[in-house]
Amino acid sequence: SGPTVLMTLHSAKGLEFGAVLMTGCEEGLLPHGRSLDSDADLEEERRLFYVGLTRAKRRVFLSSALRRRARGVPEERRPSRFLAEIPRELFRDVRVPFGEEEDSEAGVVAGASGGEPRAFNPAPVVSAFKLGQRVRHPTLGVGTVIGMEGGGENLKLTISFSGTRARKILPRYTHLRALPPGGSS
Helix, strand or coil, rough: CCCCCCCCCHHHHHCCEEEEEEECCCCCCCCCCCHCCHHHHHHHHHHHHHHCCEEEEEEEEEEEEEECEEEEEEEEECCCCCHHHHHHHCCCCCCCCCCCCCCCCCCCCCCCCCCCCCCCCCCCCCCCCCCCCEEEECCCCCEEEEEEEECCHHCEEEECCHHHHCCCCCCHHHHCEEEECCCCC
């Protein structure tokens, strides 16, 4: 239970979560296609993969696709080479059946779209923020608002959290709570 946090591997450095789901563990994505020609770049991608794995306190879920559309063209995908570097006894390989009936006329895999897109309803905008305001973020903890840009639905806060660099946060997409003056709960 609790919020789901979506972030890049770069922004996950230094954070911990009960469970982590890493998607796109495929050649060309992780490691990124542009890193394949350089040993140094490939090693940096391996470090990022390690960062993702070590963010989990209890469980890590790694996923890769057999097929993925890239620039509108369906492509066969191969699992990331980094998956083969994990000792087999540390994970369980689970293959989830997915719509495999191919529509030869349309050239698409049935079920690949997952139905109609669902509407995303962001959290309501909270206007109780001001410079110097103490706030609580669900995963980053207590911080102080040190900058504000925009307003209403486009409000962007710069928040200083102890132990990490300042982060830019969009309150409409985060369960950010304003704390009373001198408060920490």
